[in-house]
């Protein structure tokens with residue numbers, strides 16, 4: 313049984329979203345986004361830096377959301393996925409672009425994460441308008457690159473929806489909290505298309521207090 317350690321709306325949303333797209337059974341450990349919870353020795357034994365996501369598959373532990381996406385693709389991807397094939401293996405003509413977008417997702421997310429720190433965690437008196445302005449500009453620039461990519465086809469890869477739309481799609485979702493990019497019409501349309509996916513909707517927000525669905529998910 314796969315187990316996912318997750319905090320709502322954090323990078324772990326990527327892992328939750330791909331599990332939902334693949335229709336795999338998994339156990340969900342939802343943690344509070346607090347130092348008490350993320351630095352608890354029991355969690356540090358699973359995720360050494362105390363970060364989410366972390367996926368456990370039997371004796372295998374995988375941290376880093378990009379690695380989790382690649383791991384699930386390499387071990388569990390199938391033509392029979394409810395959403396079609398998500399992975400692009402070595403030798404696939406889209407492999408290089410798939411890898412680029414998988415890692416580009418984090419280039420985007422670091423700007424979002426910096427803005428989370430500035431606007432949420434850093435006390436008002438210590439916030440830096442310069443850092444916020446710079447990070448917002450760099451986030452918009454990174455969205456412009458996605459905008460150009462999705463101008464020609466609905467998803468990042470010409471062949472259609474794949475795991476990199478989950479990786480980058482989360483970063484676009486994060487960006488919506490901090491910058492207005494409605495002038496980037498292609499990426500705005502792309503985000504609306506991703507948002508409409510039932511698996512995206514199921515990966516939003518908290519599941520605490522909800523009954524496990526399909527009999528295959530549990531909550532801490």
Ligand SMILES: N[C@@H](CCC(=O)N[C@@H](CS)C(=O)NCC(=O)O)C(=O)O
Nearest residue numbers: 322323350362363364365376377378
């Ligand atoms: N590059 C890592 C980043 C993981 C990460 O920093 N996750 C954040 C949530 S978005 C976290 O757990 N933060 C807790 C902390 O900084 O202590 C990934 O993609 O998994």
